Amino acid sequence: MEIARPYLLFLGDVPDALAAKTATGIVDWRKDWCVGQVRLQGCAADTGLPDMSIGEGKAAGAQTLVIGAVNAGGRLPDHWVTSIVEALDAGLDVASGLHVRLGDIEAIKEAAERNGRQLHDVRLNTMTFATGKGTKRSGKRILAVGTDCSVGKKYTALAMDKAMNARGYDSSFCATGQTGVFISGRGTALDAVIADFIAGAAEWLSPETDDNAWQIIEGQGSLFHPSFAGVTLGLLHGSQPDGFIVCHEPTRTKMRGVETPLPSIQDVIDLTIQCGRLTNPDIRCVGIAVNTAALDEDEAQAYLAKIGEKHGLPATDPVRFGMEAIVDKVSAEFGAP
Amino acid sequence: MEIARPYLLFLGDVPDALAAKTATGIVDWRKDWCVGQVRLQGCAADTGLPDMSIGEGKAAGAQTLVIGAVNAGGRLPDHWVTSIVEALDAGLDVASGLHVRLGDIEAIKEAAERNGRQLHDVRLNTMTFATGKGTKRSGKRILAVGTDCSVGKKYTALAMDKAMNARGYDSSFCATGQTGVFISGRGTALDAVIADFIAGAAEWLSPETDDNAWQIIEGQGSLFHPSFAGVTLGLLHGSQPDGFIVCHEPTRTKMRGVETPLPSIQDVIDLTIQCGRLTNPDIRCVGIAVNTAALDEDEAQAYLAKIGEKHGLPATDPVRFGMEAIVDKVSAEFGAP
Missing domain, CATH: 3.40.50.300 (P-loop containing nucleotide triphosphate hydrolases)
Incomplete structure (x- = not known):
């Protein structure tokens, strides 16, 4: 998969910094790929990027909303779904490292189809590969x-x-x-x-x-x-x-x-x-x-x-x-x- | 998965013995688990078991129709689907080693639901496992x-x-x-x-x-x-x-x-x-x-x-x-x- 850049990082309302370590890792190494962060009320994590609404992120050039935090329990909270649908409606792709598949949530699936946007589930492999060949490659x-x-x-x-x-x-x-x-x-x-x-x-x-x-x-x-x-x-x-x-x-x-x-x-x-x-x-x-x-x-x-x-x-x-x-x-x- | 026995082996109408090597392997090692074989017109493979219709297999005590042959091209031919639906309607489970998932074929899925029967896709893993622990087990x-x-x-x-x-x-x-x-x-x-x-x-x-x-x-x-x-x-x-x-x-x-x-x-x-x-x-x-x-x-x-x-x-x-x-x-x- 190829994820369109720049990113807008979604931190949700996670209760501690560790829950947003995906976002932190991205900012540590690719700060110039990120236009800002979206934090909901009560969010205890902070990547140091400018806080933005989804609309402001889009205006700043963001192509993909990256879910850079994990919620407790592995379920995607309803108010996160609301933000994701808002991003799709704003014309952003959405990429997630969560266990749950974005397309398995009906509202997200419909919003992606309605707007012709990509959903990337980084933790779930949807690609097919050939078996290994073992032959030497250049480089x-x-x-x-x-x-x-x-x-x-x-x-x-x-x-x-x-x-x-x-x-x-x-x-x-x-x-x-x-x-x-x-x-x-x-x-x-x-x-x-x-x-x-x-x-x-x-x-x-x-x-x-x-x-x-x-x-x-x-x-x-x-x-x-x-x-x-x-x-x-x-x-x-x-x-x-x-x-x-x-x-x-x-x-x-x-x-x-x-x-x-x-x-x-x-x-x-x-x-x-x-x-x-x-x-x-x-x-x-x-x-x-x-x-x-x-x-x-x-x-x-x-x-x-x-x-x-x-x-x-x-x-x-x-x-x-x-x-x-x-x-x-x-x-x-x-x-x- | 646990597959109910005894088996009735389905060989379809494969053009050579090699295409039925799954059935042959089962008969080599577990002949006493098999009541017979179902062969369609033109089948060139033979496990040596008695030829039976699906109804005869059921009457002989079979619990599961095992698709013991592979067709060319990986698709499930329509006339094999007919046999599988017949088996489900006769009260058998169906187990397959094909690449195609049985439940992905609408007629098979409906027949399994209608009759409350199990579909086993042996080649496709649908189970979830824990990660390995590495601790010594008895035995x-x-x-x-x-x-x-x-x-x-x-x-x-x-x-x-x-x-x-x-x-x-x-x-x-x-x-x-x-x-x-x-x-x-x-x-x-x-x-x-x-x-x-x-x-x-x-x-x-x-x-x-x-x-x-x-x-x-x-x-x-x-x-x-x-x-x-x-x-x-x-x-x-x-x-x-x-x-x-x-x-x-x-x-x-x-x-x-x-x-x-x-x-x-x-x-x-x-x-x-x-x-x-x-x-x-x-x-x-x-x-x-x-x-x-x-x-x-x-x-x-x-x-x-x-x-x-x-x-x-x-x-x-x-x-x-x-x-x-x-x-x-x-x-x-x-x-x-």
Whole structure:
């Protein structure tokens, strides 16, 4: 799916900032794609964008109302439906990361048809894909992998894409999860694809490109996560990365949502290379990205120095210390832009 | 899904035996679940069961009409729809392995509602699953894995289940593909599950059972197949096998449908153990099952002796030489029944 820009972000009346993290993520990385935010009375979240009515957003050039917040319970409240219908009647498309399908709500479906507008359900996959082929595509690719789910793979890929572009590389970000799709304006939530087509969808998400162009691919799950490793392996095979970055959170002891202990960074490097060789025999690790939020600055630097030396790789916290060290490694391994 | 038995097998008017391989597979393994076959004029397939009309099948006790053949082009021909409606009106459920959803055909949907009958679309997954948990379940499990797709994993699992039961083990077959679901009467086509739930579906397919009971689980794909390895890994993690059997076809050089070379048997053993340890630290290989159809009897025996010695494991062709050697290995490793 391709989502028309610029966006008008709908935050509804969510009771806390976390419920609007999709909107916050979009503003963090694509503020220039957003004309403003729509907040209903009582909204406790704020992206910092100008507050607007839907009509004001339309007048400011918005093409799509993005539902950038989740309500409790997963149902779409009636007063949110009212806002969505108002946006469709104003001539906007609507894109949602909610579990509920927009077109399943009669008033929204009718308003979209009446106005000839698109409805995008980013979390639900409605595309069909071919099965993966495993053949080499032109262009170069970097995949974020992890010792667990939710260890900063999306942030790392976005920061790497930004740093690569700043250094003169022709780089683009490839989204594989719902917030990422809003940030890239294209993609699909890989975990919502039918199992037979995971690798095929990953091939579609990182298509053939110029020999010197780089695709920085958002990772999903972990090869060591007993719930989601199948998605991770299909993504690894389909994205056939030349390089990968291992993302890690050093204070976590068990994998998210299960009782399984965290693998070591070396475990992840070894298994990623072993499995990744199937579709890219030259796959290699280009760095380690650590979320050091739980450590103070001295501890963080000491930790990064220690694991960098241990693995012979650049280790950084993308938030605190940027991605320059890993871009240097890419430059040394694959050449300057 | 649970499919009511006994079955009446519908073969339609398919032009060759291969088009009815689902029906043939059911008769090979569960002849006693079938009361007869329904063939239309011109049908070139024959399961060897008594020919019956739908009314005769109902009178013989059939509970479900199983569409055990595929027509060319994937559409359901109008005269097949007529037979299906006749079956529903006669009080039978209908189960299908076709790509088309039975309930999407208005006449079938209406007949099912009119008669209060069930429609089962085995190839389409309509169930919801939890995500995988990775926690150890009681009971013992054997999974068929492979160097490729379509190397005899279903046949091997069924033959192993039969041989285990014959030796006095409390064994059952767990289906993960469409023909397997008809043969087990329960299950889901794992490749049709949403990617996030592969491991969770595999956990549901091989649930907690008695400590001494064995589940023999149909495999899917290969960890080395660039299209389907994600399904294979999710199945491995979810099924947490105690033992696995590597299935192999010795004349194949490339993996099915792609240009990727076949892995070695040792590659498959090593990676299956490495990944399988995540949810069962004691996972081990209990044997090798080879489809030797392309070899004459002497060649087959020589080949099996060679790879058996090389890997220190029993190697057999389930069709030609049975599964006794692998049951012996299970008995030696895990104890007599």
